[in-house]
Amino acid sequence: MLVVSYYNYLPGACALCLSSNLPAVDTNVDLDWPNSPDDPNPSANRRLYICADCCINLADMVKESRDIELKPAQMYAELQSLNNEMGRTNVALNQRIGELEQALSVMRTISTPTVEVDPQMDVTPFAVTAPPPTRAKK
Numbered sequence: 001m002l003v004v005s006y007y008n009y010l011p012g013a014c015a016l017c018l019s020s021n022l023p024a025v026d027t028n029v030d031l032d033w034p035n036s037p038d039d040p041n042p043s044a045n046r047r048l049y050i051c052a053d054c055c056i057n058l059a060d061m062v063k064e065s066r067d068i069e070l071k072p073a074q075m076y077a078e079l080q081s082l083n084n085e086m087g088r089t090n091v092a093l094n095q096r097i098g099e100l101e102q103a104l105s106v107m108r109t110i111s112t113p114t115v116e117v118d119p120q121m122d123v124t125p126f127a128v129t130a131p132p133p134t135r136a137k138k
Contacts (some may be wrong), residue, residue, distance in 0.1 A: 001025055001026065001027050001028060002025070002026045002028070003023050003024075003025055003026075003052075004022075004023060004024055004025075004026045004049075005022050005023050006022065007020070007022075007024065007047075007049060008026070008047070009045045009046060009047040010045070010046045010047070011046060011049075012049075013049065014049055014050055014051035014053075014054055015048050015049060015050060016050060016051075016054045017051060017053070017054055019051055019053075021051045021052065021053060022051070022052075023051075023052050024049045024050060024051045024052065025049065025050045025051075025052075025055055026047060026049055027047070027048045027049070027050065028047070029047065029048040030045050030046065030047060030048075031046040031047065031048055032045065032046045056070075
């Protein structure tokens with residue numbers, strides 16, 4: 001069997017759906033038996049072609065018996081790129097979490113200095129004066 005992008009022989013159509021969609025699978029099955037050079041038209045072979053759409057439908061019908069999974073190529077590529085992007089984001093976030101945990105452990109080891117209040121220190125309260133009143137504009 002060969003995948004062809006043109007029909008070499010008659011009927012030039014899919015044997016199942018009768019469409020002329022390409023590409024098609026040339027099954028190398030001649031429908032009119034071997035021709036003899038003495039025939040009126042020895043090159044008029046008729047081949048069994050199956051279009052790509054029918055091949056996909058046939059494969060879809062038997063995929064469970066062969067443990068095969070059919071996936072749309074574009075969707076698989078999009079999911080793969082999304083998965084890679086999420087992986088890079090997760091790595092960056094894990095690094096950031098590690099940095100923050102390191103900073104927290106350093107902060108926990110720093111002892112807070114205590115300030116002793118000296119009773120002889122002058123701690124006189126002070127007041128802030130009010131701002132001057134604003135003049136009315138004319």
